[in-house]
Amino acid sequence: MISHFSLPYPFSDSNVYKYSNNAALLHTKNAIELTDRYLDEISLKRELLTKHPERCYHSSPHTMAAQWEIVDLIINNLVTYYPDKFELEKKDGQWIFSNLLTKETASFKFGDRTTLEIEPLDFIGRHVQEDLILMMQRDGDLILDAGQLCFPANWSLYFNSEMNFKEIHSPIPGFQSDFLVDRILQFLMRIEAGTPWERKNWSLMAGSRLDSSLETFSEWGQARKRVTKENAGELVHFRVEVQKLFRLPKSNGILFTIHSHMLSLEKFIQHTPWLEQFYAILRELPKAIYDYKGISLYREQVLDYLEAELKKR
Numbered sequence: 001m002i003s004h005f006s007l008p009y010p011f012s013d014s015n016v017y018k019y020s021n022n023a024a025l026l027h028t029k030n031a032i033e034l035t036d037r038y039l040d041e042i043s044l045k046r047e048l049l050t051k052h053p054e055r056c057y058h059s060s061p062h063t064m065a066a067q068w069e070i071v072d073l074i075i076n077n078l079v080t081y082y083p084d085k086f087e088l089e090k091k092d093g094q095w096i097f098s099n100l101l102t103k104e105t106a107s108f109k110f111g112d113r114t115t116l117e118i119e120p121l122d123f124i125g126r127h128v129q130e131d132l133i134l135m136m137q138r139d140g141d142l143i144l145d146a147g148q149l150c151f152p153a154n155w156s157l158y159f160n161s162e163m164n165f166k167e168i169h170s171p172i173p174g175f176q177s178d179f180l181v182d183r184i185l186q187f188l189m190r191i192e193a194g195t196p197w198e199r200k201n202w203s204l205m206a207g208s209r210l211d212s213s214l215e216t217f218s219e220w221g222q223a224r225k226r227v228t229k230e231n232a233g234e235l236v237h238f239r240v241e242v243q244k245l246f247r248l249p250k251s252n253g254i255l256f257t258i259h260s261h262m263l264s265l266e267k268f269i270q271h272t273p274w275l276e277q278f279y280a281i282l283r284e285l286p287k288a289i290y291d292y293k294g295i296s297l298y299r300e301q302v303l304d305y306l307e308a309e310l311k312k313r
């Protein structure tokens with residue numbers, strides 16, 4: 001579906017939303033997407049990483065080789081898909097990476113941690129809007145061993161560090177019961193290098209904060225109580241995460257990238273088919289799912305707003 005206001009639309013043709021393995025092949029093979037919010041989000045990311053390093057960054061010592069693979073993959077994507085914005089020169093084992101948007105140049109010896117001021121994953125994450133999670137595969141499982149996470153939709157990197165795939169997904173209603181989580185894990189463990197996948201996740205948010213971590217819930221969660229039928233269009237935002245999965249061939253880890261997009265409901269509904277379908281989905285959404293997504297406190301208000309807008313068309 002063509003995106004309006006450059007929002008990736010998360011729904012298929014069905015007006016009934018349920019959890020499923022909705023991953024699809026990523027044909028462009030590009031991990032990174034730049035939007036017109038690039039500079040603002042990069043500077044917000046760096047500010048958060050400086051002020052709250054324990055909340056936004058985690059790594060186990062044994063992830064260093066996989067971290068360099070991520071640097072390789074992302075820089076390669078940046079210079080391939082955005083050659084007018086990023087450059088790479090390789091000379092005698094030395095990599096000279098230039099970001100023409102932030103006007104920065106970094107020079108380091110690939111694979112040598114001592115030639116960078118910060119860890120490789122932390123370094124490259126500061127040049128892209130995506131959050132970057134590294135899942136290492138061992139003992140038939142995937143473990144969250146490293147990540148740079150600035151824009152979580154109500155979860156905590158610190159809390160989830162070193163958890164396996166099932167533990168991470170344990171709060172999600174219905175995920176365990178019908179073996180969905182087992183099937184998704186099996187699917188992930190079979191992902192091959194060179195064949196990346198993508199999926200979209202959606203939620204609503206009262207307010208427009210990208211850094212909605214579990215740790216700061218008291219700062220942004222209160223806005224849920226302020227939503228009315230009258231202010232919903234402006235206050236409530238539709239949030240979409242574009243998530244991509246890449247096998248790292250040498251370390252056998254999985255890179256999981258998350259690009260968070262947000263659009264106010266009043267802009268979202270300007271496209272009538274979106275208004276119609278989202279109204280139908282939200283009306284039929286199972287209680288367990290809207291409770292989990294944190295929409296319960298203002299779902300009725302949003303439905304009233306959408307219904308009133310539908311009557312105007």
Ligand code: HEM
Nearest residue numbers: 019020021022023133135155168171172184202203256293
């Ligand atoms: C391997 C990389 C992945 C990581 C690190 C990851 C991580 C997470 C985290 C941290 C949450 C929030 C959990 C909470 O509430 O505390 C979540 C939610 C969820 N994940 Fe994953 N996930 C991954 C892959 C997948 C895949 C491949 C699927 C499905 C095909 C999936 C489906 C979901 C769903 C449906 C939710 C609930 C989201 C919502 O309703 O808002 N995840 N995931």
